[in-house]
Amino acid sequence: MDRDRVVEILQEIGVLLELKGENPFKTRAYASAARTLEGLEEPLETLVKEGRLGTLKGIGDALQQKITELVTTDRLEYYESLKASLPSGLMDLLELQGLGPKKVKALYDKLGVDSIETLEQVCASGKVAELAGFGEKTQAKILESIAFKKQFASQHRLDQALRVAEPILDSLRGHPDVIRCSLAGSARRWKEILGDVDFLASSRNPAAVIDYFVTQPGVLQVLAKGETKASLILEGGIQADLRVVSDKEFPFALAYFTGSKQHNIVMRQRALERGMRLNEYGLFRSEEETRDPALLHPCATEDEIFQALELQFIPPELREDLGEFDAAEKGRIPRLIEWTDLRGSLHNHTHWSDGNESLEEVAAQVHELGCDYWAITDHSRSSVQARGLTPERLRDQIAQVARINQSYADEGSAFRLLTGSEVDILSEGRLDFDDTLLAELDVVVASIHSGFSQNEAEMTHRLIRAAENPFVHMLGHLTGRLLLKRDAYAVNQQAVIDACAATGTWIELNASPQRFDLDWRLWSYAKRKGVRCVINCDAHRAAHVGYLRLGAGLGRKGWLTKDDVINSLPLAQLRQALGKKRSSCPG
DNA sequence: GCCGTTTTCGGCCCGACTGTTTTCAGTCG
Numbered sequence: 001m002d003r004d005r006v007v008e009i010l011q012e013i014g015v016l017l018e019l020k021g022e023n024p025f026k027t028r029a030y031a032s033a034a035r036t037l038e039g040l041e042e043p044l045e046t047l048v049k050e051g052r053l054g055t056l057k058g059i060g061d062a063l064q065q066k067i068t069e070l071v072t073t074d075r076l077e078y079y080e081s082l083k084a085s086l087p088s089g090l091m092d093l094l095e096l097q098g099l100g101p102k103k104v105k106a107l108y109d110k111l112g113v114d115s116i117e118t119l120e121q122v123c124a125s126g127k128v129a130e131l132a133g134f135g136e137k138t139q140a141k142i143l144e145s146i147a148f149k150k151q152f153a154s155q156h157r158l159d160q161a162l163r164v165a166e167p168i169l170d171s172l173r174g175h176p177d178v179i180r181c182s183l184a185g186s187a188r189r190w191k192e193i194l195g196d197v198d199f200l201a202s203s204r205n206p207a208a209v210i211d212y213f214v215t216q217p218g219v220l221q222v223l224a225k226g227e228t229k230a231s232l233i234l235e236g237g238i239q240a241d242l243r244v245v246s247d248k249e250f251p252f253a254l255a256y257f258t259g260s261k262q263h264n265i266v267m268r269q270r271a272l273e274r275g276m277r278l279n280e281y282g283l284f285r286s287e288e289e290t291r292d293p294a295l296l297h298p299c300a301t302e303d304e305i306f307q308a309l310e311l312q313f314i315p316p317e318l319r320e321d322l323g324e325f326d327a328a329e330k331g332r333i334p335r336l337i338e339w340t341d342l343r344g345s346l347h348n349h350t351h352w353s354d355g356n357e358s359l360e361e362v363a364a365q366v367h368e369l370g371c372d373y374w375a376i377t378d379h380s381r382s383s384v385q386a387r388g389l390t391p392e393r394l395r396d397q398i399a400q401v402a403r404i405n406q407s408y409a410d411e412g413s414a415f416r417l418l419t420g421s422e423v424d425i426l427s428e429g430r431l432d433f434d435d436t437l438l439a440e441l442d443v444v445v446a447s448i449h450s451g452f453s454q455n456e457a458e459m460t461h462r463l464i465r466a467a468e469n470p471f472v473h474m475l476g477h478l479t480g481r482l483l484l485k486r487d488a489y490a491v492n493q494q495a496v497i498d499a500c501a502a503t504g505t506w507i508e509l510n511a512s513p514q515r516f517d518l519d520w521r522l523w524s525y526a527k528r529k530g531v532r533c534v535i536n537c538d539a540h541r542a543a544h545v546g547y548l549r550l551g552a553g554l555g556r557k558g559w560l561t562k563d564d565v566i567n568s569l570p571l572a573q574l575r576q577a578l579g580k581k582r583s584s585c586p587g
Numbered sequence: 588g589c590c591g592t593t594t595t596c597g598g599c600c601c602g603a604c605t606g607t608t609t610t611c612a613g614t615c616g
Binding site for chain 1: 598
């Protein structure tokens with residue numbers, strides 16, 4: 001059984017135990033073990049074989065035994081019997097707003113509710129309101145959230161969330177009672193998928209800010225509204241929460257509401273170890289629970305909180321409890337890539353294949369935006385659905401790019417288009433164009449667009465063979481995933497990364513927000529192997545230039561620095577880098 | 588179920604909001 005499935009099962013056990021009313025800390029132990037495995041950088045199988053599972057954080061004797069059973073026998077008796085003891089529909093109920101394990105258990109025990117359908121029925125008949133601990137309002141809210149779940153998704157892509165959140169952020173910042181205001185939560189940590197959007201503001205008049213927040217354009221529903229906190233549903237079904245604090249509290253609240261949960265737990269722990277207490281209101285010189293201003297260790301910024309806990313500043317993108325504390329203690333948090341470090345993108349399309357604009361239009365737009373270069377990598381002939389280019393059309397395009405570049409040179413501009421192709425990796429790893437043609441191009445991106453159903457060994461072999469081609473500069477969107485839409489195809493990503501390291505092939509961080517592929521969780525591994533990254537827009541229209549900002553954020557989340565990212569190089573050095581793999585290979 | 592310069596038991600992060608309650612449990616982040 002592979003790692004991802006083991007992670008899923010551990011998470012599910014955690015939830016099932018919650019429904020059973022088990023000790024919450026036991027429940028958390030399963031969730032935290034799942035997280036540990038998720039962040040694993042070597043094959044789970046190796047750890048199991050060598051009996052090293054127990055050395056991992058949060059995995060003791062019991063979990064070691066269960067994980068070993070899963071990996072070696074493909075099943076776990078404990079899980080099977082736990083699952084059999086509860087109806088599977090209960091898991092769906094937990095996704096409803098306002099329903100947690102206790103309420104779900106009560107509904108199941110007292111009314112036999114075992115699915116959303118049966119829950120809807122008992123609510124409609126009024127039976128829920130009669131239960132102890134429930135009432136008319138709870139019953140109505142449950143019906144509301146069932147209707148909501150039917151209408152809207154519970155998860156949203158980063159770009160979709162930012163599209164609604166950033167105008168509200170601007171609007172709040174313009175309010176006269178707002179002193180400081182920021183995004184918080186997973187949006188500030190630049191997670192690729194979000195459940196909701198969090199805002200934090202500081203003010204002397206919280207009520208005015210809350211009132212302003214709930215009347216923003218695009219608010220569908222107000223879920224909760226208190227003195228210092230409100231929750232809304234925005235158009236598109238995204239939930240947005242605002243918390244308002246005093247300006248003195250702002251840095252503490254910002255750190256707190258940015259999370260992640262796991263990161264915060266470690267922060268609080270560090271405070272306790274130093275005889276202090278950290279919460280969203282401050283860092284207090286007391287181990288007792290307090291908000292006494294006399295005990296406050298004042299911090300004007302988040303940076304000062306980290307200092308007080310003897311840590312280097314940890315950028316929000318890294319706050320996942322995936323190694324940032326170890327690095328920050330040693331002063332080894334690197335200066336992460338900024339999107340303004342990027343000089344252009346090396347994987348983009350035009351209307352020659354499935355893009356939207358002409359070569360001239362693309363050149364003019366990205367030049368205007370300040371890029372130094374832009375590679376044109378339209379699809380190759382096998383991608384018929386994307387109007388892939390034949391060798392003849394590609395040679396025609398090369399000539400036209402040369403003509404456009406000449407006109408920039410004549411104007412005295414240093415901007416250049418680069419010729420290229422996003423060449424299909426066919427089955428068995430053959431490429432769609434022969435090496436002679438690839439050798440004529442400035443930039444070659446090799447990607448898979450067909451045969452998604454091959455098994456892991458076949459897919460991995462295809463990608464490794466493509467990496468071994470001396471004319472392939474980089475692999476594009478390694479797993480083919482479309483977030484919230486299509487799973488990654490089966491591929492051993494570590495093995496492909498190893499092959500890229502061995503052949504000097506780069507890997508793309510596809511900055512299209514529906515891909516973000518290679519995943520941020522794998523860049524540390526790639527980086528350690530010496531593989532360099534290219535943050536590419538995969539632009540199909542002019543507006544996609546904006547993906548550079550999103551992609552750079554995901555690069556930051558993967559701990560990448562300017563030196564790790566090829567397209568931070570100026571043009572002359574980029575050309576050298578592009579020539580390197582070809583010149584190091586014989587023939 | 589995990590963990591230990593407080594190590595084999597007794598902790599495990601914590602506060603706001605809501606609704607159902609007359610003092611608090613459940614949910615959420």
